[in-house]
Amino acid sequence: MDLPKSRLFKNLFHPSILLLLALIGCAYLGLTHSNLETQHLTMLVLISIAILIILSVIVNALFLKQLNKINKQLSSAINLEALHSATIYGAIRHYRQVSRKVEEHLQKSHMQHTLLRTGISDERERLRQQMAQRKKSLDYLTKFQKLLSKNFSELLLIPADQVEAELTETLGRVARFMSIERVSLFQYDQENKQFVYSNEWLEEDFPSSHLLLSKVTPAEYPWWFEQLSKGPIVIESLEELPEAAFPEKATLANHRVKSLIAMPLQHNGGVIGYITYDSLTHKRQWEEDEITLLSIANALIVGTLVNQQRYKEIQNARETLEIANKQLKAITRTDSLTGLANRRYFDEMRQIEFSRANRSNQPLCLMLCDLDYFKRLNDSLGHSAGDEAIKAFAQALEQVFGRKSDLCARVGGEEFAVLLPETPLPQAINLAEVLRNSLWEKAVPHPASPIADRLTISIGIATFQQGNYERFDALYSAADKALYEAKSLGRNRVIANH
Ligand SMILES: Nc1nc2c(ncn2[C@@H]2O[C@H](COP(=O)(O)OP(=O)(O)OP(=O)(O)O)[C@@H](O)[C@H]2O)c(=O)[nH]1
Structure with a gap:
């Protein structure tokens, strides 16, 4: 490998080369310009230096060998083409390349690490928020559960005749807790085969469902009732309703419903009613747990309604029985031909009236x-x-004695x-005369009567006053005696026993 010129020039002034040149100069001066002793000393120094140079070359060679080995290892470690350099320069250049790559790699790793750290902290924040949300939701559900169990169990305990008003209040408490504006209860009317509005709680200034819809038939809303027979209807937005639910959609929109839960009230395998929890101000995402809790409340409402129904049935039966008793009593006291009191009732009352007159000193x-x-x-x-x-005479009696x-x-x-x-x-004598005349006026035909052309009456009167008779029987005998006298005297007259 050729060294670039600048490097060659730089290497000429390398300190070791300059030192070598200085030593050669010193050796030359020592050998040429000194005595024998100095020359020997110079020779010794030169030999030492030569040994040092040889040692340095050996060490250098070993270092290069080691350097090549490391170089190969690093090249293969970072997947670079293996470089073989015999020179330190090559090794250093290669090292620089390697270190640059290592540095790049480290930077990349650092970035990845930073990203990872950011990701972890984001995830941690997300989990923290999720936990806070879950805790909030759990708190809400726990409070909801307490509200339901307290209110609805109380409802089961209160007298059945107070359930009606209390049920509306309880539904109102649930509505307020759920932040909804309207709760309506419809109950099945077996006789007319329709669901009839029975209870409603409304937030102030919101429209009543009842005014718009007081009864509902399954024929009008088939989709609604089919869903109810399967379980709760949960609507977060009216847009999500299927096409088959077009009458329901129109009615709910008319009722200003944005979201709702409708809970069927099931008993003995049938739907005996349903409750709608309406959100009128905004669309709601109902929580699954909310629906579960409302289902529990539903079971308690069903229990309450069934109790109330039984109570009403018992009440009705009691009233019917009371009426029947009164009728029976009236029958046992009444004469069937005339509708007047009969002998039995007269016998009951005569002693009562006699005692009262005795006590009050009234005639x-x-x-x-x-x-x-x-x-x-x-x-x-x-x-x-x-x-x-x-009967004609009985009528006359009723007219006179009002x-x-x-x-x-x-x-x-x-x-x-x-x-x-x-x-x-x-x-009494005056009234008796009025009675006698009244019968006369009625002109009831009596062709066989020897005294008149019509039916006539004989009347005997006796009075209890100031304890003149000790017992009612005595009073009765006195009146009977007077009657006998009226008959004896020719009939159609009034005789009083004084
Ligand atoms: N149609 C009818 N007759 C009755 C009823 N209860 C009693 N009588 C009759 O009333 C009659 C009473 O007759 P009597 O007691 O002899 O007396 P009377 O013929 O009215 O003669 P005086 O009392 O003496 O004027 C009897 O013939 C009874 O059968 C009734 O509910 N309907």
């Missing part, structure tokens, strides 16, 4: 009425005409009794 009048020659009416006009005549406290009863075939609490005798 109590008893009026006994008996239709005149009634057997003859039956015989002449027939039994049904007799029944009609009895006070609630007055008790008119049919106590025998054609015998009637009237109990008049807090009624003095003269007033």
Whole structure:
């Protein structure tokens, strides 16, 4: 390999060459211009220098050999074409190349390392944010879970007649927690085969679903009800609805719904209702855990509604039973032909009224009425005409005795009794006359009567006052006695037992 001229020139002034030249000069002067002793000393120095030079050449050769070896190793290490240099210069040049490549490699590695470090710190930041987000979401879900379990378990415990209002409040609490603006509950109406709005909670100033839609039939929204039969409907945006859901899309848009969750209320394998949780202000990405928690809440709502339904059924049954009891009681107290009180009820009431009159020291009048020659009416006009005549007299009784406290009863075939609490005798006699005239005015035909062309009545009256009778039976006997007297005196009259 040829050295460039500049390097050749530089090498001529290398210190070792200059030193060699200085030594040769000194040797020449020592050998030519000195005595024998000095010449010997000079020779000794020259021989020493020669040995040193030989040693230096050997060391140099060994160094070069070693250098070549390292050179080969480095070349193969960095995948360069193997260089073979016999000179230090070649080796150094090669080393520079190698070191440049090594430096480039290191720089590249450093850059990669820097990039890697940046990547790791980005990833760490991403993970940190992800963890913070997850923690936030977990906190939210934990609070949500607490809210649901507290509110809905309370709902199961409150009396069924208070559930209606409390359920709306509970749904409102859930809505506020989820930051949504409307929750609506629709329940299945078995009779009309439709879902009917039953409860709704609304954030202020937001439109009610109920005003737009109070009942929904599966025939109108087949897609909706098919989805509900499978599970919750989760809509993040109305745009994602399939074509088959066009009526639903139109209705939801009309209801200003941006996103919603609809939870079916399932019981005994059927859908008994559903709840819609509507976001009206913005599109929502619902969390899967939110839906899971709402499903748990749903089970509690179903339990509440089923309880409430049972309560209503029991209430209805109780009311029906009460009505039936009242009817039964009325039947047992009423005379079927006239609708007046019957003998049994009269017997129940007479003692009560007698005791009351006794206690309050108020007069109590008893009026006994008996239709005149009634057997003859039956015989002449027939039994049904007799029944009609009895009914006509019952009507007259009801017209004359309008006070609630007055008790008119049919106590025998054609015998009637009237109990008049807090009624003095003269007033009772007047009323009896009014009654007698009222029957006369009705002109119920009685062709077989020997005293008139129509049905007439005989009335006997007795009054309990100031303890004049010890027992009701005595009062009754007195009235009966007066009636007997009215009959004896020719009938169609009023007789009072004074
Ligand atoms: N049609 C009809 N007749 C009845 C009913 N209950 C009783 N009677 C009849 O009423 C009649 C009562 O007759 P009596 O007790 O002899 O008295 P009367 O014929 O009214 O004669 P006086 O009372 O003396 O005026 C009987 O013939 C009974 O059969 C009834 O529910 N319907």
